[in-house]
Amino acid sequence: MILARNLTQRYSLSIPTVASRADPADEPVAEGTSGGSRRAPVLTVLDGVDLEVGEGEVVVILGPSGSGKTTLLGLLAGLDRPSAGEVALAGVALADLDEEGRAALRADRVGFIFQSFHLIPTLTALENVLVPLELLDRDRAPSPAQAEATARGLLERVGLGDRLDHHPAQLSGGEQQRVGIARAFANQPAVLFADEPTGNLDRKTGEEIINLLFELNEQHGTTLVIVTHDLELSRRAHRIIHLAGGQVERIEVLGTCTGGGSGEAPRSGAGGEG
């Protein structure tokens, strides 16, 4: 489902100054080139990450704050482009796609739960969840009535049936996170990326959300790639990828993925129950 090779992300830490903006003749800041007297320091966040995630697999990414977890998710999902290396998502090499192509692939195949929610502030909860349904290709697009029923159902599933018409600013952090989760489910993605999806939730709500994620995995064979510090969640994964120093430090195998896309085969319990 996902194949990443030598993924590298560097950030140039230059802060554009008023002067450099005002003078286009000012030499551009280039990474690692010589000659400039004000060369920008470069921060290497990911440094040659190789990763393979199978169809229907549940993978947790663990690592200290600042270790590049969010950066890695963004690259795997085609939200950002790497400085070097490559990603193939659902059999498509992301480097071969332009911005529009990547957006189309995401609309069709990818769900993303953002750490910082990324809801559209001018839209209600219901309208936010409708967005991915409206972006679906004509052959997958539901009727407006079906789309609304789906969005309502998802918001009810995350316990927000009575907040449909609230705007993000009128919702608590945990409620916004749940709207983001409902939105990520809306297009029935083949692969769902979740960046600390229970980070703003109380224990009970967090458990409900985790169950919802695994339901999606079991019923639809959705591949899950989850950044989390939640032990409850990570012990149910097939594998835990430990990130450190911009690299994959080690991989813990907790269970085997039965694979397939039909989602008919029940997953073997990883880590046991109770």
Ligand SMILES: Nc1ncnc2c1ncn2[C@@H]1O[C@H](COP(=O)(O)OP(=O)(O)O)[C@@H](O)[C@H]1O
């Ligand atoms: N756009 C950016 N420009 C410069 N540095 C960045 C940018 N995005 C992230 N970083 C830096 O990259 C490192 C990894 O960030 P991130 O992927 O968000 O880490 P994590 O999610 O593991 O906490 C951090 O040190 C952060 O400050």
Ligand SMILES: [Mg+2]
């Ligand atoms: Mg992060």
